[in-house]
Structure formats: structure tokens, C-alpha cells
Amino acid sequence: MSNQSLKTAVFAFGAPLVLAAALVSNFAVANPSKAGYDxxxxxxxIRIQKVGSVALQGGARKVRDGAEAYTAQCAACHAGGLVGAPKFGDTAAWAPRIGQGFAALLKSVMGGKGAMGAQAGGALSDLEIERALVHLANAGGAKFPEPAAK
Ligand code: HEC
Known part of the structure; x- marks a missing residue:
């Protein structure tokens, strides 16, 4: 190795080390409390934490049955017949809708219909939506079996 390239090597690797050591010691002196916690x-x-922590909710909470799911997400409109929603227990309003069959009703809830948004808003799992649908439709005269967990 020539003298020139040795100097270059020492500078290239040595200088950053010296600089880093200086920074570290300066930091330690300027922040005597760093060893502790304040x-x-x-x-x-808090300032440097990553943005957008993921909260794993769905996995932890228990799957709702039909009545619970209905109360949580469907009653807002269907209990009082809001915005043209067929009312809970109103067999006259439900008969023609039930006549379409379960699959067609489920499609309406999943895709949205009229003032009802897709998945009726979106906070329920697919199974819970199916159960809520059965609960609601059965109160209106249907005889759909409550879907079991898959
Ligand atoms: C924002 C209000 C709203 C919420 C919340 C809502 N619905 Fe509806 N729903 C409606 C309205 C309005 C209609 C009538 C739509 C139409 O026929 O134009 C309807 C219709 C329906 C129908 C009949 C669909 C058809 O094809 O005739 C079913 C079944 C239904 N809702 C189930 C549910 C279930 C299950 C939930 C909860 C998971 C729910 N809805 C939540 C407003 C709502």
C-alpha cells in the first residue's frame, strides 16, 4: 500500500470514528439525565414514535350473534324505519323483500342498497352481517336458520 492510499484509508475510516466519538461524548455531557428517565x-x-400503530381488534373480540350484531349496526336505521328502511318486525314491509330469498338480501346488505351503505357501514364481519340479516328478516316473518361459525 502506498503512503498516499494509507493516509486516505486512515482518514476515510478514522475521521468518522473520531467524529462519532466526539458526538457521543458531547451528547453524554450535555444530557446528564440520559442514564435515567424523565x-x-x-x-x-412520543414525538418520534411511528405513525399509524396497528390495533388488532377483530381477532380479539368475540363474534356477535344475530341480535347483538343487529343492535350494534342495523338497529340505527331498521328499528325506527329510518330513511326508508323496512322496520324491524314489520311483516308487511318485509314479505316482498324476504320473497327475494336469502342470497339476494345478503347481496343487498354486502353491496349496499338505497340509503344503506355497503356492508351496512362496515364494522361487522361477514358472518355477523349474515347473522344480523337473519335476525332482522326472521323478525319480519322469514324462517332463515342462523348461520353457524365457519
Ligand atoms: C343507514 C341506515 C341503514 C343501516 C345502518 C342498515 N340498513 Fe338495511 N336498509 C336500509 C334501507 C334504507 C333499506 C331499503 C333499501 C331500498 O330498498 O332502497 C334497507 C334494506 C335492507 C334489507 C332489504 C334489502 C332488499 O334487497 O330488499 C336488508 C336485508 C337489510 N337492510 C339488512 C340490514 C342489516 C342486516 C343491517 C346491519 C348489518 C342493516 N340493514 C343496516 C338502511 C339501513
């Missing part, structure tokens, strides 16, 4: 550490942690 509010500014907490504030810093």
Missing part, C-alpha cells in the same frame, strides 16, 4: 424522554419518545 418527562423529556417520554416527550421525545
Amino acid at each position: 418527562n423529556s424522554d417520554l416527550a421525545t419518545a
Whole structure:
């Protein structure tokens, strides 16, 4: 190795090390509390935390039965017959709808119909939506079996 390239090598690898050491020691001196834990550490942690933490909800909560799912997401409109929704227990309003069959009704709820959004808003799992549908339609005169867990 020539003298020139040795100098280059020492500088290239050595200089960053010296710089890093200087920074570290400076940091330690300027922040004597770093060994401990105080509010500014907490504030810093909050400031630099990654954005958009993932909350694993669906996996943890228990699957609702038909009545629970209906109350949670369908009653808002169907209990009072809001915005043209066929009312819970109103057999006259439900008869023609039930006549379309379960598959057609499920398609309406999944895809949305009129003022009802797709999946009736979206907070329920597919199974819960099916159960809520059965609960609602059966109250209106249908005799659909409640879907079991798959
Ligand atoms: C934002 C209000 C709203 C919510 C919430 C809602 N619905 Fe509806 N739903 C409607 C309206 C309005 C209609 C009538 C749509 C039409 O025929 O134009 C309807 C119709 C239906 C029908 C009949 C569809 C058809 O093809 O005739 C079913 C079944 C149904 N809803 C089930 C549900 C279920 C199950 C839920 C809860 C998971 C739910 N709805 C939540 C407003 C709502």
C-alpha cells in the first residue's frame, strides 16, 4: 500500500470514528439525565414514535350473534324505519323483500342498497352481517336458520 492510499484509508475510516466519538461524548455531557428517565424522554419518545400503530381488534373480540350484531349496526336505521328502511318486525314491509330469498338480501346488505351503505357501514364481519340479516328478516316473518361459525 502506498503512503498516499494509507493516509486516505486512515482518514476515510478514522475521521468518522473520531467524529462519532466526539458526538457521543458531547451528547453524554450535555444530557446528564440520559442514564435515567424523565418527562423529556417520554416527550421525545412520543414525538418520534411511528405513525399509524396497528390495533388488532377483530381477532380479539368475540363474534356477535344475530341480535347483538343487529343492535350494534342495523338497529340505527331498521328499528325506527329510518330513511326508508323496512322496520324491524314489520311483516308487511318485509314479505316482498324476504320473497327475494336469502342470497339476494345478503347481496343487498354486502353491496349496499338505497340509503344503506355497503356492508351496512362496515364494522361487522361477514358472518355477523349474515347473522344480523337473519335476525332482522326472521323478525319480519322469514324462517332463515342462523348461520353457524365457519
Ligand atoms: C343507514 C341506515 C341503514 C343501516 C345502518 C342498515 N340498513 Fe338495511 N336498509 C336500509 C334501507 C334504507 C333499506 C331499503 C333499501 C331500498 O330498498 O332502497 C334497507 C334494506 C335492507 C334489507 C332489504 C334489502 C332488499 O334487497 O330488499 C336488508 C336485508 C337489510 N337492510 C339488512 C340490514 C342489516 C342486516 C343491517 C346491519 C348489518 C342493516 N340493514 C343496516 C338502511 C339501513
